[in-house]
Amino acid sequence: MRRSSTRKPAAATTNAGNRAAAKELERIDTLFGQYADKNEELTIGPEGIEQLCRDLGVEPTDIKILLLAWKLQAARQGYFSLEEWRRGLKAMRVDTVDKLRKALPSLQLEVANIDVFRSFYTFAFQYCLTEPRQRTLDVETACQMLELVLGDQPHVSSFITFLQEQKEYKVLTLDQWTGYLRFCEEINPDFSNYDENQAWPLLLDNYVEWAKAKQ
Amino acid sequence: MIRDILMYMDRTYVTNFKKTPVHELGLNLWRDHVVRSPKIKSRLLETLLSFIHRERNGDMINRGLMRNIIKMLMDLGPSVYQEDFEKPFLEVAAGFYKMESQEFIECCDCGDYLKKAEKRLNEEIERVSHYLDSKTEIKITAVVEKEMISSHMNHLVEMENSGLVSMLAYDRYEDLGRMYNLFKRVSPGLALVRDVMTAHLRNMGKQLVTDPERLKDPLEYVRCLLNEKEKYDKIITTSFNNDKSFQNVLNSSFEYFINLNARSPEFISLFVDDKLRKSLKGVTEEDVESLLDKVMMLFRYLQEKDIFEKYYKQHLAKRLLSAKSVSEDAERSLILKLKTECGYQFTSKLESMFLDMKTSKDTMQGFNAMLSSSDICDSPSLSVQVLTTGSWPTQPGTNCNLPREILAICDKFKTYYLSTHTGRRLTWLTNMGTADLKADFGKGQRHELNVSTYQMCVLMLFNAADQMTYKEIELATDIPPVDLKRNLQSLACVKGKNVLQKDPMSREINEDDVFIFNENFSSKFFKVKISTVAAQKENEPEKQETRQKVEEDRKPQIEAAIVRIMKSRRILDHNNIVSEVTKQLQSRFLPSPVVIKKRIESLIEREFLERDTTDRKLYRYLA
Numbered sequence: 147m148r149r150s151s152t153r154k155p156a157a158a159t160t161n162a163g164n165r166a167a168a169k170e171l172e173r174i175d176t177l178f179g180q181y182a183d184k185n186e187e188l189t190i191g192p193e194g195i196e197q198l199c200r201d202l203g204v205e206p207t208d209i210k211i212l213l214l215a216w217k218l219q220a221a222r223q224g225y226f227s228l229e230e231w232r233r234g235l236k237a238m239r240v241d242t243v244d245k246l247r248k249a250l251p252s253l254q255l256e257v258a259n260i261d262v263f264r265s266f267y268t269f270a271f272q273y274c275l276t277e278p279r280q281r282t283l284d285v286e287t288a289c290q291m292l293e294l295v296l297g298d299q300p301h302v303s304s305f306i307t308f309l310q311e312q313k314e315y316k317v318l319t320l321d322q323w324t325g326y327l328r329f330c331e332e333i334n335p336d337f338s339n340y341d342e343n344q345a346w347p348l349l350l351d352n353y354v355e356w357a358k359a360k361q
Numbered sequence: 362m363i364r365d366i367l368m369y370m371d372r373t374y375v376t377n378f379k380k381t382p383v384h385e386l387g388l389n390l391w392r393d394h395v396v397r398s399p400k401i402k403s404r405l406l407e408t409l410l411s412f413i414h415r416e417r418n419g420d421m422i423n424r425g426l427m428r429n430i431i432k433m434l435m436d437l438g439p440s441v442y443q444e445d446f447e448k449p450f451l452e453v454a455a456g457f458y459k460m461e462s463q464e465f466i467e468c469c470d471c472g473d474y475l476k477k478a479e480k481r482l483n484e485e486i487e488r489v490s491h492y493l494d495s496k497t498e499i500k501i502t503a504v505v506e507k508e509m510i511s512s513h514m515n516h517l518v519e520m521e522n523s524g525l526v527s528m529l530a531y532d533r534y535e536d537l538g539r540m541y542n543l544f545k546r547v548s549p550g551l552a553l554v555r556d557v558m559t560a561h562l563r564n565m566g567k568q569l570v571t572d573p574e575r576l577k578d579p580l581e582y583v584r585c586l587l588n589e590k591e592k593y594d595k596i597i598t599t600s601f602n603n604d605k606s607f608q609n610v611l612n613s614s615f616e617y618f619i620n621l622n623a624r625s626p627e628f629i630s631l632f633v634d635d636k637l638r639k640s641l642k643g644v645t646e647e648d649v650e651s652l653l654d655k656v657m658m659l660f661r662y663l664q665e666k667d668i669f670e671k672y673y674k675q676h677l678a679k680r681l682l683s684a685k686s687v688s689e690d691a692e693r694s695l696i697l698k699l700k701t702e703c704g705y706q707f708t709s710k711l712e713s714m715f716l717d718m719k720t721s722k723d724t725m726q727g728f729n730a731m732l733s734s735s736d737i738c739d740s741p742s743l744s745v746q747v748l749t750t751g752s753w754p755t756q757p758g759t760n761c762n763l764p765r766e767i768l769a770i771c772d773k774f775k776t777y778y779l780s781t782h783t784g785r786r787l788t789w790l791t792n793m794g795t796a797d798l799k800a801d802f803g804k805g806q807r808h809e810l811n812v813s814t815y816q817m818c819v820l821m822l823f824n825a826a827d828q829m830t831y832k833e834i835e836l837a838t839d840i841p842p843v844d845l846k847r848n849l850q851s852l853a854c855v856k857g858k859n860v861l862q863k864d865p866m867s868r869e870i871n872e873d874d875v876f877i878f879n880e881n882f883s884s885k886f887f888k889v890k891i892s893t894v895a896a897q898k899e900n901e902p903e904k905q906e907t908r909q910k911v912e913e914d915r916k917p918q919i920e921a922a923i924v925r926i927m928k929s930r931r932i933l934d935h936n937n938i939v940s941e942v943t944k945q946l947q948s949r950f951l952p953s954p955v956v957i958k959k960r961i962e963s964l965i966e967r968e969f970l971e972r973d974t975t976d977r978k979l980y981r982y983l984a
Contacts, residue, residue: 345934351955
């Protein structure tokens with residue numbers, strides 16, 4: 147009894163806010179309903195996402211959609227659950243397609259921060275793991291993802307060429323994936339500050355050797 | 362006498378007024394007016410030096426006179442001796458030896474030069490003891506050392522045809538000893554000798570281990586290594602005073618070049634195999650021990666001890682199974698040595714192989730006893746070795762159809778064995794056995810043939826037929842084609858042992874070749890041994906296969922080492938892990954940093970470790 151009585155005043159002041167939030171949530175749920183899968187309760191499936199993309203006016207392969215998935219912290223590729231949808235849209239403070247379209251560029255601004263980008267980058271890897279217990283990404287998918295998330299970085303295109311040419315690795319591990327981001331952040335385009343004794347993943351040692359031989 | 366006359370004055374007046382005592386005064390006067398008088402001083406010095414010069418040139422001089430004069434100079438005070446005699450003496454000596462060493466070096470070879478230098482040095486030491494102040498010894502020897510050794514050191518060592526290298530090559534112990542003793546006096550004399558010896562050793566060793574001719578004969582290869590080792594050991598003990606630093610250099614050089622050739626472990630094992638198979642017959646126990654010790658010495662140099670183990674196991678298995686080992690004591694002694702060198706783990710499988718042999722013997726006794734008590738005596742006798750899976754380097758599952766007669770007794774054994782050891786599984790390894798067959802040939806000749814199990818299967822077919830095609834044989838025996846072809850070759854294509862005839866008479870064996878029982882086979886011997894299962898140098902694919910197996914075996918070992926280290930250290934940086942792992946594993950092999958890195962990455966992948974979020978070089982252990 148005592149607990150509820152002490153809480154009361156605080157509840158009273160936020161009452162208006164609560165009501166607004168409840169309304170927002172309702173609209174978010176309605177929006178969810180527009181895209182939700184007919185067969186599967188409480189999820190937006192691949193078809194729903196395609197429809198959403200059309201409504202937003204972006205390609206499904208656009209990085210913005212990946213950013214949206216990241217913002218939603220979507221666990222499964224090609225699917226948004228109601229919970230993820232609510233959490234993500236609430237955080238972005240959007241409840242209509244129009245608002246969502248306008249909010250997308252702000253996501254791009256958000257990942258301009260290097261720490262945020264790291265979380266996005268790691269998400270991109272994990273998002274692609276579709277099978278249960280899958281831990282590694284095949285080189286082909288990895289190359290596509292690299293292109294998508296790091297496309298404008300100086301090393302990337304030559305690294306992708308290297309990945310496609312080499313025969314030793316057929317899959318990439320999370321360690322190699324995140325290692326590569328640090329590599330992009332720290333290493334000069336001419337590799338002048340690359341030190342093999344710095345415990346880089348072996349894949350990167352090989353890459354640098356390959357790239358230097360090419361130069 | 363003068364002092365006696367003036368004794369009173371000396372005692373009272375001089376001490377009271379602090380004047381110079383009479384005796385000393387006299388000496389001073391003598392010094393200033395006689396010894397240092399302009400006329401005498403230079404003449405005295407010249408005379409002394411010319412005497413010494415004459416003595417150096419071999420003339421006899423009046424040593425007594427010299428001694429007296431020098432004694433006088435010393436009595437006049439150390440400064441007189443040093444200033445008026447010692448200094449110019451040393452200068453003249455320096456000039457003399459400079460000239461002389463120049464002269465020698467131009468006309469003598471290294472050995473002679475050293476002999477002369479040693480003689481000169483001894484002469485000077487002797488001179489000091491005869492008539493110079495003993496303190497001069499260090500100074501004059503320093504002069505000789507500098508002029509005769511230091512300034513020509515490099516030239517001497519590198520002299521063509523007589524320098525250090527040729528002394529080493531031709532075992533010139535005396536010259537080497539002389540060089541060691543002389544060069545020890547100057548710095549960096551010994552370091553120079555050591556460096557040149559190292560370079561020579563490495564060079565020679567490299568040539569030895571990479572010479573393609575040598576590689577053809579593994580036994581000769583190892584024998585050469587042993588000879589070299591023995592040779593240099595002798596040089597170091599006889600000529601270099603057992604100098605520790607030289608021994609170290611010797612060891613590191615051997616380690617360097619033995620590992621240049623990746624086949625060294627295999628060859629050393631082959632060498633041991635040969636010794637234990639035949640060469641050790643009739644050799645005394647001490648000789649066996651000393652030989653094994655020598656082999657162990659080479660073994661110690663190997664970086665890839667696990668590869669040696671692999672080959673040793675293979676060779677030992679063949680020795681044991683074909684009962685070809687000369688002496689069980691020698692076998693055990695070597696295993697004991699390996700155990701002390703590398704620990705229990707290294708030899709546990711080898712030991713269990715011996716144990717298997719012993720148990721098999723007991724089992725066979727029991728089995729034969731059982732057979733003789735029941736009354737089947739018409740069947741062939743069987744000798745089985747029960748091997749523990751995993752301890753022996755066996756290839757699994759190549760089975761063949763055994764002849765009916767053999768199959769029956771094999772089954773009997775199986776029942777017998779399983780009745781005493783329940784819950785075990787027996788598989789026949791027909792590719793490793795041998796058989797003795799009695800065969801009757803055309804002209805009433807009877808021979809006993811010692812053949813492999815596969816060959817036995819083939820020959821038994823000819824009890825029912827006189828000729829068979831390759832296809833038929835393959836179908837009947839179910840022996841893997843590669844093995845079958847090899848065995849048929851040794852049955853039909855080796856001169857003097859061709860129990861079978863082949864049509865056409867080529868070496869190659871084709872699908873539709875026909876094999877005919879050779880009625881006309883004859884041999885001087887009653888017993889004919891058809892195939893040799895002696896260990897041979899591996900061919901290229903086999904070598905690759907062994908390599909690969911070893912690499913696979915190493916992975917878990919490296920990972921275990923990493924986990925052990927990280928478990929106790931929790932957080933450690935990359936370079937330290939690499940060096941710790943290398944240290945832990947070096948008694949077995951030398952893992953390359955790249956391989957270690959790969960294992961670390963695999964452990965990160967499997968979430969045993971993680972990278973530190975800020976310092977990339979740090980790893981954390983995930984419990």
